[in-house]
Amino acid sequence: MAFTYAISGGDWARIAPELALLVAALLVMLVDALIPARLRGALVIIGVMGVLAALAGVIMLYASSGSPSAFGGMVTSDPLALFATLVILAATGLSLLLSPGYIERQGTRQQGEFYALVMLAATGMVLMAASTNLMMIFLGLELLSLPLYVLCAFAPGQQRAQESGMKYFLLSSFASGFLLYGMALIYGATGATNLGGINHFVATHAMSATAGFGPILLGGMALLAVGLAFKVSAIPFHAWTPDVYQGALTPVTALMSVGTKMAAFVALIRVFDVALAPVRADWQGIMWALAILTMVGGNILAATQTNVKRLLAYSSIAHAGYLLIGIALGTQAGIAALLYYMAAYAVMNVGAFGVVLALERVAGLGTNLDDYRGLASRRPALAAALAVFLFALAGIPGTAGFVAKYAIFAAAVTGGHAELTIIGVVASMIGFYYYLRVIWAMYFVPAPDMPAAEAANANPHLSLAGLNSAVVTKLAASGTPLAFSAGLALALALIGTLGLGIFPAPLISLARQAAGLP
Amino acid sequence: MLLSLNSFLVLGALLFCIGLFGALSKRNAISVLMGIEIMLNAVNITLVAFSSAFQHSAHGARLSGQVFAVFIITVAAAEAAVALATIIAIYRRKSSVDVTEINMMKW
Amino acid sequence: MDLASIVFLVLAAILVGSALAVVTLRNIVHAALFLVLVFGAAAGIYILLNAEFIAIVQILVYAGAVTILILFAIMLTQNPNSRGSNPMNRQALIAAFIAAALCAGIIFALSQNNAISAAASQAVTQNAGTAVAIGNLLYSPTSYSYVLPFEIATLVLLVAIVGAIVIGREED
Numbered sequence: 098m099a100f101t102y103a104i105s106g107g108d109w110a111r112i113a114p115e116l117a118l119l120v121a122a123l124l125v126m127l128v129d130a131l132i133p134a135r136l137r138g139a140l141v142i143i144g145v146m147g148v149l150a151a152l153a154g155v156i157m158l159y160a161s162s163g164s165p166s167a168f169g170g171m172v173t174s175d176p177l178a179l180f181a182t183l184v185i186l187a188a189t190g191l192s193l194l195l196s197p198g199y200i201e202r203q204g205t206r207q208q209g210e211f212y213a214l215v216m217l218a219a220t221g222m223v224l225m226a227a228s229t230n231l232m233m234i235f236l237g238l239e240l241l242s243l244p245l246y247v248l249c250a251f252a253p254g255q256q257r258a259q260e261s262g263m264k265y266f267l268l269s270s271f272a273s274g275f276l277l278y279g280m281a282l283i284y285g286a287t288g289a290t291n292l293g294g295i296n297h298f299v300a301t302h303a304m305s306a307t308a309g310f311g312p313i314l315l316g317g318m319a320l321l322a323v324g325l326a327f328k329v330s331a332i333p334f335h336a337w338t339p340d341v342y343q344g345a346l347t348p349v350t351a352l353m354s355v356g357t358k359m360a361a362f363v364a365l366i367r368v369f370d371v372a373l374a375p376v377r378a379d380w381q382g383i384m385w386a387l388a389i390l391t392m393v394g395g396n397i398l399a400a401t402q403t404n405v406k407r408l409l410a411y412s413s414i415a416h417a418g419y420l421l422i423g424i425a426l427g428t429q430a431g432i433a434a435l436l437y438y439m440a441a442y443a444v445m446n447v448g449a450f451g452v453v454l455a456l457e458r459v460a461g462l463g464t465n466l467d468d469y470r471g472l473a474s475r476r477p478a479l480a481a482a483l484a485v486f487l488f489a490l491a492g493i494p495g496t497a498g499f500v501a502k503y504a505i506f507a508a509a510v511t512g513g514h515a516e517l518t519i520i521g522v523v524a525s526m527i528g529f530y531y532y533l534r535v536i537w538a539m540y541f542v543p544a545p546d547m548p549a550a551e552a553a554n555a556n557p558h559l560s561l562a563g564l565n566s567a568v569v570t571k572l573a574a575s576g577t578p579l580a581f582s583a584g585l586a587l588a589l590a591l592i593g594t595l596g597l598g599i600f601p602a603p604l605i606s607l608a609r610q611a612a613g614l615p
Numbered sequence: 616m617l618l619s620l621n622s623f624l625v626l627g628a629l630l631f632c633i634g635l636f637g638a639l640s641k642r643n644a645i646s647v648l649m650g651i652e653i654m655l656n657a658v659n660i661t662l663v664a665f666s667s668a669f670q671h672s673a674h675g676a677r678l679s680g681q682v683f684a685v686f687i688i689t690v691a692a693a694e695a696a697v698a699l700a701t702i703i704a705i706y707r708r709k710s711s712v713d714v715t716e717i718n719m720m721k722w
Numbered sequence: 723m724d725l726a727s728i729v730f731l732v733l734a735a736i737l738v739g740s741a742l743a744v745v746t747l748r749n750i751v752h753a754a755l756f757l758v759l760v761f762g763a764a765a766g767i768y769i770l771l772n773a774e775f776i777a778i779v780q781i782l783v784y785a786g787a788v789t790i791l792i793l794f795a796i797m798l799t800q801n802p803n804s805r806g807s808n809p810m811n812r813q814a815l816i817a818a819f820i821a822a823a824l825c826a827g828i829i830f831a832l833s834q835n836n837a838i839s840a841a842a843s844q845a846v847t848q849n850a851g852t853a854v855a856i857g858n859l860l861y862s863p864t865s866y867s868y869v870l871p872f873e874i875a876t877l878v879l880l881v882a883i884v885g886a887i888v889i890g891r892e893e894d
Contacts, residue, residue, distance in 0.1 A: 112870075119877070126884070167870075168867050168869060168870040169867030170867075171867060171868075171870045171871065172870060207888055207891075210884055210887075210888045213884065214881070214884065214885070214888075217877065217880075217881050220877070224874065230871075231683075232679070232682070232683050232686060232868075232871050233870065233871055233874070235683075235686070235687075235690075236686060236690070236871050236874040236875060236878065237874070239690045239693075239694070239878050240874055240877055240878050240881065243693065243694065243697060243878060243881045243882060243885060244881050244885065246697055246698075246701070246885070247697060247881070247884070247885035247888055247889060250701050250704065250889055251888070259701060259704055259705050259708065259889075260705060262701055262889075263644060263698075263701050263702065263705060266694070266697065266698050266701060267638075267644065267647050267648070267651070267698075270651050270694055270698075271638050271647075271651055271654075273655075274631075274634070274635075274638075274651055274654035274655060274658065277655065277658040277687060278631055278654070278657070278658050278661065280683075281627075281658050281661040281662045281665065281680075281683075282661070284662065284665055284679070284680060284683070285624075285661065285665035285668075288669050289679075290679045290680075290683060311834075312830075312831035312832070312834040313831055313832065315831065316827065316828055316831040618726050618727055618730055618770075621832055621833075622730065622734075623767070623771065624832050625829055625832060626734050626737065626738070626767070628825055628828040628829050628832065629738055629825060629829075630737060630738065630741055630760075631824075631825075631828070632821040632822070632824055632825035632828075633738070633741040633742055633744075633745055633821070634741065634745070635817075635820070635821045635824065636745055636817050636818055636820075636821035637741075637744060637745030639813065639814075639816075639817030639820065639821070640745070640810050640813065640814035640817040640818070641745070641810065642810065643750060645750065645754075645792060645795055645796055645799070646745075646750060646753065648792070649744055649745075649753060649754065649757050649792065650744075650745060652757065652784070652788065653741050653744060653745075653757075653760060656760065656761065656764050656784070659764070659776070659780075660764060660767055660768075663767075663768055663771050663773045663776055664771055666771075666773070667771045667772055667773065678852065678855055678856060678859055679859075681773055681775070681776055681852060681856055682856060682859055682860065682868055682871075684773075684776050685775075685776065685779060685856065685860075686871060686875055688776075688779055688780065688783050688784065689783070689875045689878065689879065690875065690878055691783075691784075691788070692783050692784075692787055692788055692882075693878050693879050693881070693882035694882070695787075695788045695791050695792070696791060696882045696883075696885075696886045697882050697885045697886055697889070699791050699792065699794070699795040700885070700886040700889040700890040701889050702795055702799065703795060703798055703799065703890065704889050704890060706798065706799040
């Protein structure tokens with residue numbers, strides 16, 4: 098049998114960002130084995146360099162010409178993939194910068210593995226966003242999920258972390274089952290696993306709910322939609338999100354909330370808005386209902402929360418609802434708005450989690466709304482930063498969040514779905530309430546009467562964590578100092594949140610290019 | 616015509632739903648995992664059945680169903696390893712693998 | 723009724739029966755043993771579909787490795803003699819309803835479908851040497867390349883190794 102090796106160097110160049118992240122992950126593991134334990138904190142430098150190298154790869158691919166498709170149509174480096182890669186790299190880089198100091202404070206000894214798994218998860222996210230084949234979408238999804246299961250279970254000595262890892266695993270592989278069954282039925286109906294082939298088949302064959310391949314395709318689409326809805330935590334498939342986001346280490350939560358969403362939304366765009374565009378009438382209703390349920394439900398549930406990490410988890414569900422509008426519209430303007438929204442969401446959400454992380458003490462303590470009372474007088478800089486991020490998440494003008502919401506609601510109106518805009522605006526009003534509640538607590542409610550140190554000493558969880566009370570008192574009284582890299586990450590997120598709000602034009606044109614608009 | 620494609624597909628659908636029931640109704644994390652494994656097996660049967668049926672179709676993807684099944688088996692094994700490590704780690708701490716609080720359908 | 727049909731009927735009955743046993747039995751060790759039967763009967767189905775390679779992989783990975791993993795996990799976490807080691811949760815009825823509804827929906831979709839026959843001529847066709855064909859697809863990238871998925875699968879396995887060690891390591 099002739100053995101023709103048809104993969105060229107050009108194919109590998111098309112996945113340069115993924116390769117850079119992967120090489121960084123492997124380097125972290127290698128160096129981890131060679132250096133003494135006390136230097137392991139420095140491994141984050143390799144990770145950040147990997148992110149920067151991947152960024153260079155993205156810029157190179159933006160500049161390159163020729164067909165973006167590689168590996169026989171398995172992956173692509175089209176503008177959509179590159180834009181998603183930028184968002185994922187931003188989230189990965191910021192999460193990495195937030196980690197030093199924090200993960201040591203949480204008692205993590207296996208720092209090498211932590212950074213290596215973060216980089217591998219990022220590789221999976223970028224790959225999933227670049228996939229143009231159902232098989233690659235599945236493998237990218239698993240490559241991003243599997244490290245995240247492990248990272249969720251990472252905090253040593255914390256039962257809640259391990260249970261959140263278990264819960265994430267069970268629900269996620271349950272969702273993978275639906276996703277795969279949907280893919281199998283779509284493959285059966287169209288005879289192809291590559292999205293181009295599926296699109297070709299759907300476009301050239303008459304489809305209807307009762308004839309031809311229609312019924313099987315319809316079932317496949319529904320199951321695939323359920324599977325991906327789990328991954329973007331759309332209601333009613335969101336049950337895992339609050340517990341997992343609350344239980345995991347905060348940098349992992351930040352990465353997960355942005356990176357997984359971005360990758361899964363690109364998969365939704367590629368499968369539904371592009372490949373299955375000819376049968377839009379069949380799936381639009383599902384996405385429309387998911388968007389409304391998720392927007393309204395996420396905001397209402399968030400308003401009842403008293404833990405800030407949990408509140409941000411429900412807020413991330415609500416934002417998934419706004420993003421689903423972009424999918425449901427199915428127009429290029431909707432996709433462009435979704436992409437811009439995702440970029441804005443990346444900086445403001447990672448920033449908000451960054452402040453939570455800076456205030457968090459061991460074992461998830463210090464994340465309750467009560468702990469934020471009077472924060473403005475104790476840590477004015479952090480309180481101001483969190484206020485900006487929350488205003489952005491709420492969509493106040495002058496921030497990235499406002500431009501993003503405006504873009505997606507405008508796209509809904511021009512796309513002929515004004516009802517989505519109206520419901521979205523109403524849901525955002527509920528959103529104002531709970532974001533402002535945190536800001537109100539920080540600025541206008543005095544700190545609790547009992548000194549924080551006493552409260553911490555009275556708390557049995559802390560003594561369980563095996564810390565001597567002197568350390569606890571010190572941590573609780575003064576708050577933990579902000580590590581330099583975490584400060585840098587917060588500053589970058591702040592610049593991004595305000596910069597994208599005041600000068601949105603360059604990124605909007607990039608998003609429009611990614612959506613195929615002039 | 617028992618060996619028609621549809622009989623294999625119906626078998627896959629039945630198995631998928633039995634696995635789904637197992638994954639949703641169990642309290643023991645290992646049982647939930649067993650339910651998920653049955654679901655994945657059902658998917659593989661569906662894929663291989665389609666793949667066999669497409670032998671003569673024009674697409675270059677004739678065997679992609681079988682290749683897909685190989686990847687699903689690989690990933691499922693990897694997932695099982697991580698899951699069981701987590702289950703044992705939880706058990707060491709808690710002496711229980713009851714997942715009632717890991718409730719799949721919690722609102 | 724020809725031999726293949728009889729074999730299919732027997733295998734399908736074993737599959738459905740033992741899958742039901744896995745999800746309903748009260749003793750988790752028995753459930754795990756019936757899971758082996760599910761995996762084995764599925765391998766038989768693959769042979770019936772002329773997918774010998776998948777059948778062998780199924781036996782090696784599922785019936786071999788995954789079953790052993792599950793049995794080890796049960797051994798380490800349960801008292802195997804306890805009868806109620808595999809209880810249902812409170813939502814078993816809702817779960818049964820969801821599963822039955824989904825099953826009815828999918829089977830209805832399958833029965834509505836008549837065009838599959840056009841592409842697939844209903845009967846499952848003969849094809850020899852799928853192991854060779856799959857090997858060629860995986861390793862020699864010509865028109866339809868699986869080299870990249872193959873590499874990604876190796877990465878997934880790497881993550882599983884690292885992850886299992888990280889999680890399973892005794893904290894000292």
